C-alpha cells in the first residue's frame with residue numbers, strides 16, 4: 001500500500017489493527033502528531049488528509065492509500081505558517097502537547113476563512129465552532145482565540161521574525177519538541193502493565209507461560225514487590241515487554257492471575273457504614289500517602305483516619321461554644337450547611353509515561369514525563385538501591401502534570417523493573433483509560449461548616465468537619481488548609497480521610513484549596529445575605545488585617561458590572577448572576593535551588609535541574625538574564641530538564657519562578673562583571689561600562705555575544721537560600737536533594753464570575769470572570785496571565801463539568817474517557833479579565849511569590865455564589881449539574 005506524507009511516498013503493509021496515527025508516528029517517525037485520547041475526542045492527533053482536518057487515531061491505516069497526508073512537520077521552523085506565528089505571539093500554548101493538532105485545524109480553518117471572507121477577523125463564536133473538536137488541558141484557549149482571529153485577519157502574513165514571549169514556543173508549534181512518549185531508544189521494547197481486576201483481593205499466583213510463549217514477547221516482570229494484596233482495580237501486578245504495543249497488550253491479557261477475592265468497599269459512604277470491610281485490616285504499614293497535603297500519623301477507626309492534632313485550629317473548644325451560644329441567642333447569626341465536592345482527574349494530555357534503560361547494572365537512564373527531575377532521581381535511586389549519581393533522569397518536555405507527575409509513580413517503577421528483566425530499554429505509556437482511572441485525582445470531600453457572626457456581621461467562630469475520599473490514600477486536609485488562610489477567628493477545624501478500595505488520589509493544583517473555599521466562601525455570602533450586607537463589605541470584616549486582600553476588594557468595587565448588578569434571583573428563563581469569592585494560598589519555594597550561569601563562546605548559558613511543564617520555567621530563567629543584562633531571552637542557552645544540573649525546584653506548589661528568578665539574576669550580574677573586565681583586557685575597551693545589551697564605550701556598544709566569543713569561560717552559581725517564614729523561622733521542610741520552604745507571606749486573590757443560567761434546561765454559562773491576584777512582582781506578564789487563564793478555566797471545569805465516577809459494585813471507573821470525563825473546551829471559555837496588585841512582597845527575594853495554584857482556588861466558589869445570585873438557589877455540590885439546577889430551583 002502506498003500513501004504520501006508531507007509530499008514523500010511511503011509504502012507499507014498495514015496491520016489489521018493499525019491506525020493512521022501509528023503509521024505517522026512509528027513508520028514515518030513523525031512524532032509531532034500526538035496520541036492523547038485514542039477516541040477522536042481531543043484532536044491532538046489531527047492531520048490534514050487532502051486538506052481536511054482528520055483525527056488520525058481513529059482513521060484506519062488502510063484509508064491512507066493513495067492519499068496526501070499533511071502533518072505538523074510540513075511547517076517546520078523554515079516554513080512557518082501565519083497560524084503558527086500567531087500561536088507563538090499570542091501565548092496559544094503552554095505545555096504544547098495539544099498544539100500540533102490545534103495548529104493543523106487552525107491552518108485548515110485559515111485557508112477556508114480566507115477563501116470565503118478575505119482578510120477579516122472571525123468572531124469568537126466562529127473560532128469556537130472551528131476549534132471545538134480540540135481539547136487543551138492547560139487551557140490556553142484565550143491565546144488560541146486571539147491567534148486564530150489575528151491570523152485570519154492577516155496580521156501575521158508578512159511577519160518574518162519570531163515574536164514569542166515564551167522561549168520554547170517555536171519547538172512546540174512545529175512539533176520539534178520531544179516528549180517522553182516520543183522517545184525511541186535503540187532496541188526499545190513497549191511495556192504494558194497487568195492490573196488487578198478486583199478492588200480487593202490476594203494474588204495467589206501469576207502464570208506468564210502463555211504470554212512468554214507469544215511471538216515478540218521478551219519479558220514479564222513481577223511488580224508486586226513482595227506484597228500480594230490488591231486494594232483497588234487497576235493496581236499493578238506485573239508488566240509485559242514486547243516488540244510493539246499491540247503485542248504487549250495481547251500478552252498482558254494472556255498473563256493468568258489467580259485471585260482470592262475479598263470483600264471491598266467503594267466510596268466514602270460505603271466505607272463509613274458500620275461493619276464495612278476494613279481496607280487496611282492487615283495492618284497500616286503500607287497506607288498510601290499520596291493524597292493532598294502531608295502524610296500524618298493518623299488515629300484510625302475502621303476506615304476513617306483522623307488527624308491526631310487540630311493543626312491549624314485556634315481555641316477549638318471556644319469556637320464550638322461560641323457557635324452554640326450564638327445559635328441559642330441569635331440563630332440568624334449562624335450559617336450551617338453541608339457542602340460536597342467531586343473527584344477531579346488531572347487528565348494531562350500526555351499520559352503518564354517513562355522510558356527506562358539499564359546502561360550497566362549500576363547505570364540507569366530514565367526518561368520520564370515528570371514534574372520533578374531532581375527529586376525523582378533521588379526517589380529512583382532509593383527505590384532501586386542505587387546512588388543518585390548512578391541514575392540519569394531527563395525530561396525536556398512534558399505534556400501537562402498538574403500535580404499527578406511529581407513523584408516516583410507506578411509507570412516509572414514498572415518501566416525500570418521491566419527494563420532490567422528484559423535487559424533492554426522499555427517504554428511504558430498509559431492508555432487514556434489508565435490515565436483517567438489510576439493515576440491520581442483531587443479527592444472528593446464532604447464539608448460540614450458552621451460560621452457564627454456578630455450582629456454587625458463580623459465573624460466570631462468557624463467550625464469545619466471535613467471527610468475526604470482519596471481512595472486508598474490519606475493526606476487530604478481541607479479544613480486544616482482553611483486555618484492557614486489568615487482568618488482571625490476562633491476555629492475548630494477537623495479533617496478525616498475515609499479510605500476505600502479505589503485508586504489513590506494525589507495533589508492537584510492548589511491542593512485542598514478549591515474544596516474548602518467552595519464551602520467557606522459560599523457560607524460567607526450566605527451570612528452577608530442574612531445581614532443584608534454587600535458581599536464585598538462582609539469580606540472586609542472577615543479579613544480586616546489583610547491590607548492586600550482589601551486592595552483587591554477595592555478593585556472589585558471599581559468594576560462597572562459589579563456596581564450595576566441587579567437584585568438576586570431575577571425572572572424569566574435566562575437569568576444573570578454575579579458571584580464573588582476571595583482566596584489565599586501559601587508561599588512555597590525551594591531554598592536549595594542553585595542556578596549556574598556561564599559564559600560560552602556561543603553566549604550566556606544557564607544550568608538548573610528543574611523542568612518546564614508548560615508553566616514557563618525556561619522563560620522565567622531566560623527573562624532573569626534578559627532583565628539583568630539585556631540579552632534577548634531567546635538567545636539564552638538553557639540547560640534544564642535533567643537531574644545532573646544543580647538542584648532545582650519541582651514544578652509544583654507554584655514554587656518555580658520564585659525559586660529560580662532571583663539566583664539567575666544574581667549569577668548573571670556576576671557574569672556581567674566578568675565580561676566587562678574581559679572586554680577591557682581582551683578587547684581593549686577601557687573606560688567601558690556595562691549597560692543593557694552589552695558594553696558601552698567611546699566607540700559605541702559592543703554586544704555581549706561578541707564579548708562572550710573572546711572571553712575566558714566563567715561560571716557563577718547562586719543559591720536561592722531561605723528567608724524568614726512563619727514565626728520568623730527559616731523553615732526548610734525537606735532538606736538535601738530537593739527542599740521546600742514555607743515563606744512568611746500569603747498570596748491573595750479575588751474572583752468575580754458572571755454566569756447566565758438557563759433555568760429551563762439547568763445550563764450554566766460563564767460569561768465573564770474578573771480575577772485579581774496579589775503575589776508581588778510579576779516577572780513575565782504574558783506567561784503569568786496565561787497561567788491565570790488556565791487556573792480560571794480549570795476552576796470552571798471543577799465547578800461545572802468534571803467528576804470522576806466509580807461503579808459502586810465493581811470499583812471500575814465509569815468516567816475513563818474524555819467523553820465521559822468532560823473537561824472545558826474552547827466554547828466553554830468566558831471573557832477573562834486579569835488584574836495584578838504587585839505591592840507588598842518587597843522582602844521576598846526576587847519580589848514575588850507563585851500564582852498558578854492561587855489562580856484556581858477561588859473560582860468554583862465564585863460560580864456557586866453567581867448561580868445563587870442568578871436563581872436564589874444555592875448549589876452545595878460540585879459539579880453543579882443541570883439536574884441539580886432544575887430540581888434545586890423547584891425546591892428553592
Ligand code: FES
Pocket residue numbers: 093094095096097098099135136137138139140349399400614
Ligand atoms: Fe494544550 Fe498543554 S498546551 S494541553
